[in-house]
Amino acid sequence: MTTELSLNTITTKAWTLGQCIEACARHGIPGISPWRDVLQAMGVQAAAKHIRDAGLKVTGLCRGGMFPAADAAGRAAAIEDNRRAIAEAHAIGAACLVVLGGGLPKGSKDLPGAREMMREGLHAILPDARAAGVTLALEPLHPMTCADRSVLSTLGQALDLCEELGAGTGVAVDVYHVWWDPDLARQMARAKGRIAGFHVCDWKVPTTDLVFDRGLPGEGVIDIPAIRAMAEASGWTGGVEVEILSNHWWAQDPETVIREVKARRAYC
Amino acid sequence: MTTELSLNTITTKAWTLGQCIEACARHGIPGISPWRDVLQAMGVQAAAKHIRDAGLKVTGLCRGGMFPAADAAGRAAAIEDNRRAIAEAHAIGAACLVVLGGGLPKGSKDLPGAREMMREGLHAILPDARAAGVTLALEPLHPMTCADRSVLSTLGQALDLCEELGAGTGVAVDVYHVWWDPDLARQMARAKGRIAGFHVCDWKVPTTDLVFDRGLPGEGVIDIPAIRAMAEASGWTGGVEVEILSNHWWAQDPETVIREVKARRAYC
Incomplete structure (x- = not known):
């Protein structure tokens, strides 16, 4: 059985959404x-119609969350923005809204406080998500992003x-965010029935940037099939979403990147 | 009460050990x-004598461990090298030998296998350490070093x-390695009586290198006194060892770095 692919649009950042939709149709990416x-x-x-007309499944909308802020107005603005994101996810029929933790508020060293925010x-947006039928997919990010992107750092914490x-x-x-976790097998089992998205890319050696140096599957050291097997043992059937944040690959023709992704399906 | 400082010699990398010893004496770093x-x-x-003559406490020897290797000969060589490190730590009266996990063997994606190595x-070096009276201080490193430096990633795993x-x-x-951990408070409590070393530096925002961009205490977002309080609640009385791996600070005069470290004691 071939694993179903999904294209996360950041992978082909130079393209408009229209171009991404056309590329998925052209390349048989569902x-x-x-x-x-x-x-x-x-x-x-317009996007909702184009995606529907192309027969594509929307595996997620990136991204909501990012709640911590230095003042109450900033926190309220983040909550309002998440409500708009939920409405957008609903409008395009997304399977989930991917939710990030957000980093420390500017100037703060209060990590427990940011986690409380x-x-x-x-809690503030959950009623909206339920009303819209949009699953909030909490995505732990690699601990190296804790200060500026995600105080949600482990799968255990997300669960x-x-x-x-x-x-x-x-x-x-x-x-990319969870492969290193010594507690991964146990937490993946605990995630049974809770997995709302499964994203792939690879950890390059060396890695030269904390955010924008991800590899295509097979370029690095992550045993992706082993982690996918854990996900499938926990009920996941949704294939793999390819999300590559990479200055290197962004400098290539997106058409080349798409072909590379398809050629590397065995590494997923 | 002033926290006792210890100088990790990588902080003043341009200096010989003799120069580091003299600087500690000159600056009242014990x-x-x-x-x-x-x-x-x-x-x-010679070093043992100089350190003893200067009246310095040796808070650790950096570093042993690094066991995973691609073949049996490589693993045996690592074990032999650790036996030499234990002998060195004993000779200089070090409070512990700092032990790193090591990364994945070259070309390997087998993280559980590396952890088993x-x-x-x-287990192989423990009898030597016990015979020499040298504590093996297992140091989890930040998960961003998992591929190439440390498959020992969390305090929980070390415990x-x-x-x-x-x-x-x-x-x-x-x-630097543990501040992000959502399970930190619980693991620091669990570490009671087990803490053999306490190292400080800071997480800069942004961080531009995965290994060599650490900040001096106060330059970043880590609430160091909060973590030190956890250590002291778990019985730690050994002060703080300042270990700064930084291309920026290595480019400065080490004398300036020492003065900066002393001036930043309040951030520890």
């Missing part, structure tokens, strides 16, 4: 996961939040 | 923690190993 900037550039309703933000929040929540597992 | 390269360059016996290596190995083992806590 899924797509847009970022909000390209979605909004196309217009949410994340928790409060999630603790899922248990607290209940229906309408799940986890997005990106192999 | 502790030192040499790396093996500068120790061997001076000669172990680490475990086997620790699991301590429990398995028993007497003669402990943990080295470096705030």
Whole structure:
């Protein structure tokens, strides 16, 4: 059985959403996961129609969350923005809204406080997500992003939040963010029925940038099939979403990147 | 009460061990923690005498471990090298030998296998460490170093190993490596009586290199005093060892770096 692919639009960042949709159709890639900037550039309703007409499955919308902020107005603005993201996810029929933790507020060293802001933000938007039928897919990011992108650092922490929040929540597992975790096998088993997204890319050796140096599957040291097997043992059937943030690959023709992704399916 | 400082010699990498010892005496820094390269360059016996004459406490020897290797000969060589490191630590009266996990063997994606090699290596050298009275201080490194430096990634994982190995083992806590851990408070409490080293530096925002961009205490976002309080609640009384791997600070006059370190004691 061939694993179903989904194209996360950041992988082909030079393209508009329209170009990404056409490329998926042209290359027989059945899924797509847009970022909000390209979605909004196309217009949410127009995008919803194009994606539907192309017969694509929307494996997620990137991204909500990012709740911690230095003041109450900033936190309220983040919550409002997440409500818009939920509406957008609903409009395009996305399987989930990918939710990031966000980093420390500027100037802050209060990590427990930032985690509490994340928790409060999630509680605030949960009723909206439930009403819209949009799953909030909590995505732990690699601990190296803790200061500026994600105070949600481990799968165990994400699952603790899922248990607290209940229906309408799940986890997005990106192999890049979790592969190192000595507790991974246990947490992946614990995630049974909770996996709402499965993202792939690879960890290059050496890695020269903390955010924008990911590899295509097979370029690095992550045993992706082993982690996918854990996901499938926990009920995941949604294939793999390819999300490559990479200055190197962004400098190539996106058509080349798509062909490379397809050629590397065996590494997923 | 002023926290006692110890100078990890990598902080002043341009200096010989002799210069580091003199600087500690000159600046009233009561502790030192040499790396093996500068120790061997001076000669172990000569260094032992100089350190003793200067009245310095040796808070650790950096570093042993690094057990995973692609073949049996490589693993045996690592074990032999660790036996030499234990002898060196004993000779200079070091409070511990800092032990790193090591990364994946070249070309390998087998992370569980590498962790098993680490475990086997620790079991192999434990009798030597016990005979010499040298504590093996297992130091988890930040998960971003998992591929090429340390398959020992969390404090919880290090404490699991301590429990398995028993007497003669402990943990080295470096705030840079553990600050992000959502399970930190619980693991620091669990570390009671097991902390054999406490290292400080800071996480800069942005961080531009995965290994060599650490900040001096106060330059970044780590709440060092909060983590030190956890260590002290778990029985740690050994002060703080300043270990700064930084291309920026290595380009400065080491005398300036020492003065900066002393001026930043309030951030520790």
